[in-house]
Amino acid sequence: MSNDKQARNAGVQQHQKSKPASDLPEELTKKNQDYLYHLKKALAAEPKLTADKQQAAIDEAISKMLAGQKTGQTARQLFGTVTEHVANIIAGPKADPNAPQNKWLLMLDSSLMVFMVFNLMYGIMFFFANNSKVQTGQAGILSELILAIVAGYGIMMMQTSMSARGKKRIPLWRMLIYGVIFFIVLTGTYTLVMLIPGPLNANLPAPVYIVIGVVALGLRIYLKSHFNIKNTVF
Structure with a gap:
């Protein structure tokens, strides 16, 4: 024992x-x-x-x-x-799903989306239409880029305003006013970029537009995954 x-x-x-x-x-x-x-x-x-x-x-x-x-x-x-x-x-700590998104990443994502849509749209259109029927500058790559940046900024501002909470949340009537202003600015930008000379803003062949659109889509998917970009348009 x-x-x-x-x-x-x-x-x-x-x-x-x-x-x-x-x-x-x-x-x-x-x-x-x-x-x-x-x-x-x-x-x-x-x-x-x-x-x-x-x-x-x-x-x-x-x-x-x-x-x-x-x-x-x-x-x-x-x-x-x-x-x-x-x-x-x-x-490590999990990311807060309600944390505010980086505004510049949202703008980049929206700009890539618009740029992608323009290129795919013109690429498909040019397969069925003679390039000469499209006014120089209307589908120019520089015009697309400028419009995509302006549209991306406007969409980002709308997104951040809609996702705001509490006191920072913007009333619906003010959002409607912002929407009208955004449409006017975008229309004015489109009118101005049409005036850019042809050599700087020439139309591209249909396959090139489609390739650029696909690359923009791939880059957007990569950035959304890498930086965990959420609350985007689609």
Whole structure:
């Protein structure tokens, strides 16, 4: 019996040595201390996390555990299993779906969309019509680019205004006024770009328009995926 008791005492002492009290805040419950102990071991075994990131994750976990204890929440309820929590730490914070989008990325996306539509439209049209029937400058590549930039800016402003919340939200009547102003500006821009001389704004062959349109589409898809651009027209 004495040998068994000594063995048990030795096991307890070894467990206590592997889990120093100084590393486990006394303010935490026993369950949370045990969770924190295994969390530290899991973080230390993860090569993707530096010592600073490990300590930051531990400090954050302790802070949330202490706050959770006030409402009776355990670490398991707050973070899930230790394995799940470590995976979330490695993945980093999730992007807020309601966070405001970068205005310039929205403008670029909208401009690419308009530029794509123009090029595909003229490319298909020129397959069935003689290029000479289309006035020089009407389908010029420079005209398309300028119109796409102006339209992209206007669409971006409309998008950001419609997605605004709270006090920043613009009334519907003001949105309608902005829409009318945008249409007038776009029409005036179209009239002006028609005056750009032919050598600088010449029409292109139909296949070239289609290729440019497809490239613009591919670039837009890549940018939307790479920068996680949301709340776009389509």
